Amino acid sequence: MSIIQLNQVSRHFTKGRQKVEVLSDLDLEIEEGDFLALMGPSGSGKTTLLNLIGGLDQPTAGSVEVAGRQLVGLSSRKLAQWRSRNIGFIFQFYNLLPILSARRNVELPLLLTRLGGRQRRRNADVALAIVGLADRAGHKPGELSGGQQQRVAIARAIVADPRILVCDEPTGDLDRETADEILDLLELLNREHGKTIIMVTHDPKAATHARRTLHLDKGSLVREAA
């Protein structure tokens, strides 16, 4: 059963008088529970595609249906609500709030729910345990290594139990060994917790952790590797 369906999706940007076509007439279907790697050269439209799936951007044309919801035409308020329930974001540079502890960072998405403070902290601790950082809950991002910070970011992404994880170069800022640990963790979340994962990466080795890989070039899908 497909959880993500894009039909005839185009996205262009305007720079001055110039129209830059980033995605053109793209069709894509992703099954629930899939782990998809998106690869391609810089400017091929990977991140734009990821932003459309994550509800951070709207296409110029076409339809984007994710987790049973047509995202095209939704107001920014409705999109924000939808994202908070359905998408977990993992960024290349972690995007943690430096003044908050790991636990408080992980707790952030739960502030948008009706959970009470104690339950929020309990859920945050569970998410931190899943990523192997139960003993670092009180540490601030500045006191953690890059790999640990990305684990905190992953805990934040899963704490509200979204169906889809959207990862933009999640290992782009990490050494090989740490990157492999993070990718193993993503695999675990896909395999054991049933999360659908879409991951943009430049790294062919990272892509091997995914179930399948899509290659983009000049805004179009060029080939698919199993």
Next chain:
Amino acid sequence: MLGQIFQITLLNLRNLPSRLGSSSVIVVGIGGVVTVLVAILAMAAGFSATLNRAGAPDRAIVLRGGSSSAELSSTIDLQRSQYVATLDGVRLASGELYTVTDIPKRATLLPSNVVIRGVEQSAFEVRPELRIVEGRNFTTGRNELIAGRGASAQFLGIDLGATVELRQSEWTVVGIFESGGSAYESELWADLATAQSAFRRFSLISSMRVLLEGPGAIESVRGEFENNPAVDLSITSEEEFFRNQSEFLTTLITGFGYGVALIMAVGAMFAALNTMYAAVSIRTVEIATLRALGFGSAPVVISVLVESVALALIGGLLGAAVAWFGFNGYTVSTLNQGSFSQVAFDFAVSPDILITGIIWALTLGLAGGLFPALQAARMPITRALRGD
């Protein structure tokens, strides 16, 4: 929604210590505006209050017609003063000589006009609020002065027991008086006959203070004067007389205060704008991350505004505190255009003035935070996540 606003605002405020330097620009800038505004308004209020305090509802001042606002240019002879004292509605009358002399100010050592008021015993009965707080009253027929508390504080040599030279003769300060903080406290009082002799105003007085049977009696006396134009006298209630005297300078000081504060406010608002743009810019990625996670634009706008207003409020409170501790009760003197003499008065920082200052601070905070807040909320998330 309220929960989101609260949470993001809390995050912003917890972030403040890391931006202490830039945040203090708002606090200091707006604090400065409030200090100046409150101080100048307190000056105007103090001056106005000092003059208005001298007025009593059942007291009026009689002057020569055409001198309705200045005792200095008014002259009343003995015959007229006796006529006024016998009018229906006049309970008690006090004929007074009003003249000015130069005495250096303690602060600047520059000569300034000081009122010398020649009075009889009735002057004290007409003004029951006046009391001698140090020394004693002057003795009739002797070159003795009693000085108002303000005059003693402001003018050189006006000390109890000191000798002052006026019109080539020596006068001794034998007492200090208070009159509820009114303009009379800026004057020097002497025996009427002795003053008339010293200032060569034989048998002439400048004005009369009359204690009326009641507030309505003033119309009766005014009617008498109008029916008898030959006496060429006018009567004004003391409250109106002092209100007229204070109006010009109070308006001038208030206008000046708002003018200066407005100019400073423009500067402070740009400082606030700059600081808040910087605050938003530093946290572009952070704000975008929160929005990506599902926090709405409105809580972001409101949280930035709350931060700006909170900083402005701190500035406003600091400014108000500086004005309160630095200026409230601070005594100065200035030339009263209405009487051509120096009036000593205290800056009066009232709750109303403090509230005005705080309202200015909050307005500046709102204005300074609005555009950065809108920018933070309107920036596309995808661009902001890249830190553009």
